[in-house]
Amino acid sequence: KNEVxxxxxxxxxxxxxxxxxxxxxxxxxxALHWLQQHPGGGIVSLFMLSSGKKKHGRLIxxxxxxxxHSSLHITASHPRDSAVYICAVRGGGGADGLTFGKGTxxxxxx
Amino acid sequence: NAxxxxxxxxxVRRRGQEARLRCSPMKGxxxxxxxxxxxxxxxxxxxxxxKENIIDESGMPKERFSAEFPKEGPSxxxxxxxxxxxxxxxxxxxxxxxxxEQFFGPGTRLxxx
Numbered sequence: 001k002n003e004v005x006x007x008x009x010x011x012x013x014x015x016x017x018x019x020x021x022x023x024x025x026x027x028x029x030x031a032l033h034w035l036q037q038h039p040g041g042g043i044v045s046l047f048m049l050s051s052g053k054k055k056h057g058r059l060i061x062x063x064x065x066x067x068x069h070s071s072l073h074i075t076a077s078h079p080r081d082s083a084v085y086i087c088a089v090r091g092g093g094g095a096d097g098l099t100f101g102k103g104t105x106x107x108x109x110x
Numbered sequence: 111n112a113x114x115x116x117x118x119x120x121x122v123r124r125r126g127q128e129a130r131l132r133c134s135p136m137k138g139x140x141x142x143x144x145x146x147x148x149x150x151x152x153x154x155x156x157x158x159x160x161k162e163n164i165i166d167e168s169g170m171p172k173e174r175f176s177a178e179f180p181k182e183g184p185s186x187x188x189x190x191x192x193x194x195x196x197x198x199x200x201x202x203x204x205x206x207x208x209x210x211e212q213f214f215g216p217g218t219r220l221x222x223x
Contacts, residue, residue: 086153
């Protein structure tokens with residue numbers, strides 16, 4: 001069974017700051033997802049990665065398969081980025097569905 | 111191109127009643143996943159289905175819960191004789207294939223009184 005750990009659990013930053021959220025997992029995977037969830041809201045898929053790096057607007061996601069580690073970066077953060085960011089992995093034994101981290105609660109203050 | 115649709119968005123049931131949650135995948139997607147998010151907890155996998163087949167139900171409670179994805183129509187997650195502990199947000203996701211990106215629906219928030 002894959003164990004997915006995220007850090008930090010909570011993060012408060014000022015508008016404009018560079019944000020980094022980390023995710024590590026215990027067993028080799030076939031893919032890693034970064035998801036965004038607003039309070040009481042739905043879940044938006046930000047990235048799916050199996051290697052390297054992806055960029056979309058102000059968001060960048062990287063993954064190091066050998067170290068079993070991924071990071072999500074937000075450049076020029078904005079209050080509308082405030083949300084819970086969830087790392088999820090597929091593969092590594094067990095179920096065919098995703099295994100999720102507990103999420104990082106991000107608050108960006110104006 | 112509509113995304114993943116779930117209905118109802120909110121569902122209130124009394125203990126002992128049945129809850130039926132529906133999920134219509136994105137157009138062209140034949141793989142459906144159900145996840146549950148209990149209050150103050152993370153998301154947990156429940157079941158993975160393809161059209162007319164349950165592929166993996168290892169995350170689903172053995173009793174009272176069932177899922178189906180018929181040839182025609184939406185996928186249904188059915189909870190019989192609901193209890194207060196079933197109160198949660200239930201999310202459905204769909205993908206083109208097992209190795210493709212999953213797209214999530216808005217969720218159904220079930221409250222059991």
